Amino acid sequence: MITTSSIPLGNLKSDLRSAKGAIKKRGLAIKILQLIALILLDATSLILAWKLAAFYETSLESHLKAQASFELIILIVQLGIIASKGLYDVRVPSCNYARLITAISLSNFFLLLIAFFYEPNFYVSRSTFIMFWLLSVVFICTTRFIFYVATRNLYKLGVIRYPVFLITDVEEQDNNVKLIEKENCYKLIGVAEASSLDRHNREVILEFLYNQDVLEVFVSWNAIKKRLYLYWYFLSAGITLQILPIEREILPSKSKLSMIGDVPCLTIPAPLIAGGDFWVKRCFDIVCTIILLLLLSPVCLIIALLIKLDSPGPVFFKQNRIGLHCKQFKIWKFRTMNINAEKLLETLEAKNEIKDGILFKLKDDPRITRIGKLLRLYSLDELPQLFNVLLGEMSLVGPRPHTIRDVERFQANHFIRQEVLPGITGLWQVSGRSNIDNFEDGVKLDIIYIENWSLWLDLKILLKTVKVVLQKTGAY
Template identity: 35%
Template structure:
């Protein structure tokens, strides 16, 4: 019954995530497409009027010795105009509703567009006068400003009704939440729409963030500021999943969690791995390894941070990469896998493959497959062998000269051939080609909040631990490598790890 309820919860979470991403993609695409078409139209109207008044409608390309159709020339100029506006950030979701930033960026885009158009005319050797080009973009700029004024009215009006905005969960102290809600109510140009709040505080004994349960009167404060009531969430490890179930796209942190702290870093990783944007209302903030954007809105600095590798597009790239690499590896290594399986079978007549439950993405158990490198009853003797070597079961059990390892097993471990069947796990999606090594439940139970972030990515066949010394690394070094990978992985970086793995197989170290 419990497993069925968990499956239903995961299904609802997946549906909420899909709905959230599709709704955001739809309105962003539709709004930006509409603005792009209107901006191009404004320039075409302005340019056609200027050229008609100046009697410069006959356009000829001396480069190719052919006349150019006026409509085609105006369309090319309009496309260059839209590209330049995009380059300066005019179509950013926050800018589209902010007249102050928008007009400044439009002017900047117009200057660049004039230079680009002059370059195009020079390359094509079109005899358009500089005066005509400048006047076209000046009047095009003015028309675009007018058009954007009315579009801004429509956008801000739509945001009041919940459209064209990012559903936001506000996290912080009760005072910080109230200030943030008041700020968002005054800044209509920002597309943050509060859908829930999550009061938190620091535990003075441990220094860790915990839920603030003393929230008497908070609902009234929210109602006084917003004019309506919104849900009050209870902070916990499932915060990101709960936020997604509310169709939130952004988490706004007001205070309590300090930048560069373990509290904030682990919180940000959990949220961003669910493709939630982190926004901080602060005078200065920074998180190393994250992309940051800073905007000053009427004297208030807003910084947004994100890990781009957790975007849907990046995650799709990694999945495709895993499928392609796993398929190639399976085909290429098939003869080797057959030979290894035969060698294992001949040594002690036991099964060639070894299956064990490991903990994968977000703490979900899965079955890992390896070539068996230990005797059949090895798992039952782990605690005994660890005790003999003066170790306890935990996150980093490292036993040199483990008596449970077979002769064939010692060789395939040193050369990493025992990991080859895991390409099937990567192919079906329970693992990734590159990532932190998968561990067992008792090891996961020993994680602190920082090290637990390694569960935010799929475990890998190879990764930073495998190519950096393996069991010769200290516990602190191993943890730093895994957490660092979670924050900075990329497909190109994964390719580098694969090449480094080949080198490790040729010159193995730390494998036992």
């Protein structure tokens, strides 16, 4: 059981989806240089192969046309198909020549179709295409071989090595270290136990990884299987996360399969601009909030008047809630209860309809006023929280902030909710609202939201919120 005395309130950082100082993907410069070199080698090989094949063309006019109009098409088609086959992954210090030959052959087939259907007056003999295909295969495979031999030698000499870190259980450490070293392109900075990812330890290890300019972090499946939400920390620091070996049935969003040696690995690549999506979300929140406040101001004035006429007390209700990183803030709502509602809470605890007792919900709560029932039915009492959004204490979409009373009953695994900005609405709210009578089920929905967050998901939740509110689903 965790009490408010153990809730950390100092040294607060931003939402885990925002950038922690990184403005670009780690190691991006060296990867871009390698990628440019590889593309230039392929392009040079293709142009040289075409010029040699066209040189032996019997028609001089055809030869000139080929030189003038077909080279750009060749580059676009050939390089595009090679890229689509994943053959520009410069991190891999070898080449799949069978896949490369397949890509070249496929692109030559498309070039033949282009020449036949879209340039009917442009004659290129079959022998020219056959010679171009053979020369392309020879030249590209040769330059690729030279490139990867040179790259591997640079790896061995330590000129090019990607700094990585390993987090794994003690019993898996030796095998995982050997697996990483076998790739011969990584510089292993250090190894930490799985406990370093625990809630009370992870800030230390993440700060260390950031300060050491670690490019990728390898985490064994057993070390991270209960902490999958942590990939947001790595994304926002511009660090690529490699999970190995993987459970194939678990595939978090933004992930892809890759191979480390002969072992399948779940890779969650770092974005080019770390935290960029989150700051777009923040700007979206501010713009939408200002627009909503302007449009709904007449509605808010009417609600304030009705509250005043309905029962004695203030128009607004302010309450301490636990928000980002367990920091307390005052949430604003239109008052829907009698002024002595909080004092009456203790007498109503026995009637709590939430099974595990962490939250308090009562369908026919006697503390709610007549106008309060109407406001809650359509969630109009939440409108003043738009000011909390403007102040940066909340977002339009996120896990709902809970009271101190509720957070005092949290278990350790519940605190992931406090790592992102709380929201006016969220996945929990559009998936049943008050009909969800088990706190653990609600937390699962919050974790699903955190693990799979995207701007598109936020937009879908906002649109679904309107539908749920109008249908009065699970409202009381």
